[in-house]
Amino acid sequence: MSIRHSLLALLSEGPKYGFQLRQEFEASTGDVWPLNVGQVYTTLDRLERDGLAESDDHDADERQKNFRITAAGEEELSRWLRAPPDLTQPPRDELVIKVLVASRLPDVDVYDVIQVHRRYLVQLMQQWTRLKDDEAHFDLAFALAVDAELFRLDAVVRWLDAADGRLRRASHESPTGTAAALPRLPRRIGAQK
Amino acid sequence: MSVLELRNVSKVYGEGDTEVDAISNIDLAVERGSLVAIMGPSGSGKSTLLTIAGSLEQPTTGDVMINGSNVVGMSRNDKARLRRRTIGYVFQDFNLLAGLSAVENVSLPLELDGVAMKQARAQGMSVLDELGLADRAERYPDQLSGGERQRVAIARAIVGERSLLLADEPSGALDSVNGEAVMRMILTACHGGVAALVVTHDAKLASWADRVVFLRDGKAVDETLPPQRPEDLLGLDAANPSES
Secondary structure, three states: OOHHHHHHHHHOOOOEEHHHHHHHHHHHOOOOOOOOHHHHHHHHHHHHHOOOEEEOOOOOOHHHOEEEEOHHHHHHHHHHHHOOOOOOOOOOOHHHHHHHHHHHOOOOOHHHHHHHHHHHHHHHHHHHHHHHHHHOOOOHHHHHHHHHHHHHHHHHHHHHHHHHHHHHHHHHHOOOOHHHHOOOOOOOOOOOO | OOOEEEEEEEEEEOOHHHOEEEEEEEEEEEOOOOEEEEEOOOOOOHHHHHHHHOOOOOOOEEEEEEOOEEOOOOOHHHHHHHHHHHEEEEOOOOOOOOOOOHHHHHHHHHHHOOOOHHHHHHHHHHHHHHOOOHHHOOOOHHHOOHHHHHHHHHHHHHOOOOOEEEEEOOOOOOOHHHHHHHHHHHHHHHHOOOEEEEEEOOHHHHOOOOEEEEEEOOEEEEEOOOOOOHHHHHHHHHHOOOOO
């Protein structure tokens, strides 16, 4: 996540002090992503250096500085909000790697490996759901952030379910077991560079 | 005493070469006030388990205890009475009667059980009110949104003194916001003392449950651990099995 652009977004509402920015950042993300104050001041220094934000007194203690967004900062914020993140490269997903490895090891029950991860993920989802049930009525930002996490975890569970089903089908079709039926993954998917 | 208890329940369909074990040796208890989810892929035995739990089908072996009474071996009439008075069902496709208003749908199970129409209607209104649906009471199913229809179906399932709610993919036909409203409503019913058993393949839906049991090829293969405190969320790395 871009702290730099999140701070610019908060400054676009009006001039603010660093401590205030930290509080508002955490509140606007439902306190799901805590931020230390050092990160805030380092980021503000860089925004100032790049001409995207400014303060009245350059020599004052950081805590005393009141920051505001510049015209260039407004432009950068607008550009960033509309720029799609680069999703063309699949992330190096540790869970995917573990299941792929488990599917090739003869002494490892890949379905057991899948179930261990499935259970863990569902437990995580239970906890997020419980938190949302407690607090969602009072904090919309928190509910949105928790929804994002629940959808992300749900996608991983769905992938595990799909992997489970695909491996079972492959093991039925291939008398030599699952490994022989597994195709090699292409090294790059969707990359246009 | 559990509201629902399955003891070593198995169900076999067919005979000889065509014999299929739909569910095998299932032990499961659902306590008053708790929500249990059964999660598994298509064909894992979820729906069979639910129909047996609801006494709609007889197990091949094992016992099904509802509020301490064994349903297996009960007469047809006794089972029908138990279903009317104790068990509420919620299905993916709502199953509301199109010619009846919301409140008429909700009070119908009471009327079928011999409760006077006026009294049944008053109880139906009371449940709709509890679940925030009082202003939809006179509407017919085709005048309700999908989410509202399912919420009316839940009201119908818990009206009267029902203690067991059985739901088969209750939010399967709904978008996620309406699905969440349905699960909140089931949870509200549980907080009121109902025991609920929900079967689903959807992890988002299952995550509302106090306990999730994983079903695979008719067997209960695993279940979630007792819930941790929400505060432990930030310390989850300690329990993370994905450490390299």
